[in-house]
Amino acid sequence: MSTRSNDQGRAYEYAWMKTLYKVLRERRKTRIVDNSSLHANAKAWTLIDKKTQQTFIISAEFAIDAVLEMEPRMSENDDDELVLEFQKDGAGIKGDVRDIVVRRDNIKWEIGLSIKHNHDAVKHSRLSYKLNFGKEWFDMPCSDAYWNAVTPIFDMLKNEKDKGTKWSEITEKDEKVYVPLLQAFIDEVNRACEKDKDMPRKMIEYLIGKKDYYKIVSRDSKRLTLIHTFNMHETLNKPSKDKDSDIIVPVVKLPTRLVALEFKPNSSNTVEMFLDNGWQLSFRIHNTSTKVEPSLKFDVQFISMPMSVLSIECKWN
Incomplete structure (x- = not known):
């Protein structure tokens, strides 16, 4: 992620914090936790121009009512304190x-917001000569068979890196690098699935997170804020003492079976994963630098999600 898009992402998070505090403090006792993430996001806010600041505030203001409608406990005027806190940066890794x-x-109640600016990528992951994706993704270290398949490929890439080779100078990249790496990935995921019946659930939890939340995505050019509901553990949408939400947030079922994992038709750099309960993903492998490195990036996107993940469009009038 570039410095500019990182600053914009942090600034958009700050716009949401400002908007939440402004609206909620008028309704109830509210406090923002002072921590390092607050300071970093506040600094990013000062680095963007006034017009962009205004856009970010508008984006949050037109979506906040939908969030408050789904979560009556946020604005319930009780005597206790409502706390707003930015997560520390390392939380996503866990x-x-x-x-x-x-x-x-x-x-003992909480909800969370995942705030995204102009992108909807699920997770930025990698395959590399040392990264044990099985351990990281679904808590099962990669097998010897996987390492035997990928080590010669990464050794070749290390050798090319030492020579200062550019990716554009590697001939037959698809046949030598992308296809065999992805085939090793497919084989390893299938092996893990045979050993651990919970692996499909663990994999989706790695990609979308283990805790329930509302994912908020600003689409500035479309003048639109999207809200996606991820209510896997039934912690969202709880009633307050005197109000039930008019919007019912369904419980999302996590997958229990891997149905298919195969190359996308007519593609040598993308595989598609089909799971039960409505989950479908694509994994596109690509290089992100000009010069060869023994590491490749995975761009993970949802092809489709369960119908129980609500998508609410908040247009900026």
């Missing part, structure tokens, strides 16, 4: 993708 946590400690 499977918690929420950027902002909203909580009320006295009733």
Whole structure:
């Protein structure tokens, strides 16, 4: 991610924090936790121009009512304190993708928001000569068969790196690199699935997070804010003392079976994964640098998600 898009992402998170605080403090006792993430996001906010700041605030303002409607406990005027907190940056590595946590400690209740600016990528992952993706993704170290398949490919790439070779100078990249690496990936996922029946669930939890949340995506050019609901563990959409939400947030079933994992038709750099309960993903492998490295990036995207993941469009009038 470029420095500019990283700053914009942080600034958009800050716009949401500002908007939440402004709206909620008028309704109830509210506090923002002072931490390093707050300072980093506040700094990013000062680095963007006034017009972009205004766009980000508009994006948050037109979506906040939908969030408050789904979560009556946020604006419930009780005597306790509502806390707004930016997560520390390392949380995502541990499977918690929420950027902002909203909580009320006295009733042991919290919800989270994952805030995205102009992109909807699931997770940036890699395959490399040392990265044990099985251990990281579904807590099962990669097999010797996997390492035996990929090590010669990465050794060749290391050798080319030492020579200063550019990716554009590698002939037959598809046949020598992409296809065999992806085939090794397919074989390893299938092996893991045979050993651990919970592997499909663990894999999706690695990609989308283990905790429930609302994913908020700003599409500036379309003047639109999207809200996706990820209510896997039934912690979202709880009623307050005097209000049930008019919007019902369904429970999302995680997958239990890997149905198919295969190359996308007519593609040598993308595989598609089909799971039960409505989950479908694509994994596109690609290089991100001009010069050869023994590491390749995975761009992971959803082809489709369960119908129970609501997608709410908030247009900026």
